[in-house]
Amino acid sequence: MQGVFKNSIVPTPVITITAGLLLAATMATGQTPAYRAPRTADRKPDLNGIWQALNTAHWDIEAHPARPGLIQALGASAAVPGGPGVVEGEIPYKPEALAKKKENYANRLALDPEIRCYLPGVPRATYMPYPFQIIQSQTHIMIVHEFAGAVRTIYMEDHTEPPADSWMGWSNGHWEGETLVVDTRGFNDRTWFDRAGNFHSDALHVIERFTARSPDALMYEATIEDPNVFTRPWKMSMPLYRRVESNARLTEFRCVEFVEDLIYGHLRKQPGK
Numbered sequence: 001m002q003g004v005f006k007n008s009i010v011p012t013p014v015i016t017i018t019a020g021l022l023l024a025a026t027m028a029t030g031q032t033p034a035y036r037a038p039r040t041a042d043r044k045p046d047l048n049g050i051w052q053a054l055n056t057a058h059w060d061i062e063a064h065p066a067r068p069g070l071i072q073a074l075g076a077s078a079a080v081p082g083g084p085g086v087v088e089g090e091i092p093y094k095p096e097a098l099a100k101k102k103e104n105y106a107n108r109l110a111l112d113p114e115i116r117c118y119l120p121g122v123p124r125a126t127y128m129p130y131p132f133q134i135i136q137s138q139t140h141i142m143i144v145h146e147f148a149g150a151v152r153t154i155y156m157e158d159h160t161e162p163p164a165d166s167w168m169g170w171s172n173g174h175w176e177g178e179t180l181v182v183d184t185r186g187f188n189d190r191t192w193f194d195r196a197g198n199f200h201s202d203a204l205h206v207i208e209r210f211t212a213r214s215p216d217a218l219m220y221e222a223t224i225e226d227p228n229v230f231t232r233p234w235k236m237s238m239p240l241y242r243r244v245e246s247n248a249r250l251t252e253f254r255c256v257e258f259v260e261d262l263i264y265g266h267l268r269k270q271p272g273k
Contacts, residue, residue, distance in 0.1 A: 037178060037212035042138045045178050045212055049134060050243040050250065053127035053220075056083030060196035061127075061236055062091060070109050080195075086127070086236040091198065097229040104197025113191055116263055117255035119150045119167035121191025122184050122206050123222040123236070131243055133250055134210075141173060141180070146250045154182050162186020165202055180210040201228035216242040 037045035056064070063085035069078030093101060104111055114120065120128060130146040141154040154173040162170035162185050170186040189202040209221040218240040225233040261268075 034178070035213050037215075040136060040138075044136075044138075044175055045180070046136065047134050047141075047180060047210060047212060047218065048136050050131050050248050051134065051218060051240045052129075052131040052243055053238055053240055055086060055127060055238055056081050057086045057127040057194060057236070057238065058124075058129050059083070059194060061085060061194045061198055062087050062196070064196070086238045088235045088237065092231040092234055094229060094231055097199075101197050101199060104192070104199055106197075108195060108197055111197075112195055114195065115259070117148055117259050118190065119148055120145070121167055121187065122152070122169055122171075123208065123224075124191060124193055125150055125152075125168070126208075126220060126222075126240070127238060130253065131248075131250060144250060146253050148253065148255055154180075167191060169204075169206070178211055180208075182206075182208040182210070184208070199229070200224070200226045203228045210240075213239070216244060218242075 037047070040046045040048075059080045060083065064080070064082060066082040067080045069080060071078050109115070114128075119125075125132065125143075125145045125147065128145075128147050132143055132145040135142040135144065139155075139157050141156060143152040143154070145151070150168060152168050152171055154171040156173050159172040160170075165186055165188045167188060167190065169184040171182050171184040173180060173182045175181070184206045185204075187200070187202055187204045189200065189204075192199050203226050205225040207223045207225075209219075211219045213219050219237065220240050221235060221237040223233055223235045224230070
C-alpha cells in the first residue's frame with residue numbers, strides 16, 4: 001500500500017535526513033547535549049568516587065618546557081615534564097610579588113612546603129599526582145586526599161566565616177544546577193600553588209567549580225583572588241578523571257616520617273665524644 005512503509009521500517013534516506021538535521025542543529029548551537037550526572041538520594045549530582053588529575057600542574061601551573069630536576073644525581077627520573085599549563089592567560093602578579101615568586105623558585109629546595117610534608121592547600125591538593133576521594137552527603141561533602149592525609153570538609157548548610165586561618169582553609173558549598181561550587185577562605189600564607197614557586201598570601205580566596213562531564217570525568221575550575229599578591233582575579237581549569245580500577249582506593253602516604261631528619265635532625269642528640 002502506498003504511503004505505508006512495509007514492516008514499519010523507515011527508509012534510509014529519511015534516517016539520513018533526520019540525522020543530518022540533528023547534526024546541523026548541534027553545529028549551529030556549537031554545543032553537545034549537556035551530561036546529567038546520576039543523582040544522590042537528595043537528588044543532587046553524584047560526584048562520589050576517587051579522582052585524579054593527569055597533567056603537569058603539580059610541577060608548574062603555567063606553560064613550561066621540560067627541564068632538569070633539582071638533584072642532578074637522579075637524572076631523568078627527577079626531571080620536570082613540560083606542559084601547556086592550566087592557567088587561563090598569565091598569572092597577574094604585582095611587580096614585587098613576581099620578584100618573590102622568582103626567589104621562591106630559585107630556593108625551592110629549601111622553601112617548597114611540599115618537601116616538608118606540610119598540608120598542600122587549595123587548589124594545589126587537587127592536582128598533585130595523588131588520588132583523592134569525594135564523599136558526599138546532604139549537609140557536608142568531604143574531600144580526602146592521599147598526600148599527607150589532608151582532609152577538607154565542605155559545609156553545604158549553616159555557612160559560617162572561617163574561625164581561624166589554616167592550611168586547607170574553610171569551605172562553604174552550594175549547588176548551581178549540575179555544578180558544585182565551593183567558596184574557600186581563611187588560609188594561612190604557607191602553601192604554594194606548585195613546585196615552581198607560585199604563591200599567595202593569607203588573603204587568598206578560592207572559588208572552585210566541580211562539574212561532571214561524563215561518568216568518569218569532572219571539569220574543575222578554580223578562580224583565585226588575592227589582592228595582596230595579584231592585580232586581579234585569575235582562573236585555572238582542568239579535567240579530573242575517575243580511578244576506575246576494580247581495587248581503586250586511597251593508600252596511606254604518611255610523609256611526615258619521610259622528613260623527620262630533614263625537619264628535626266638538628267635537634268637530635270649527638271653521641272658523646
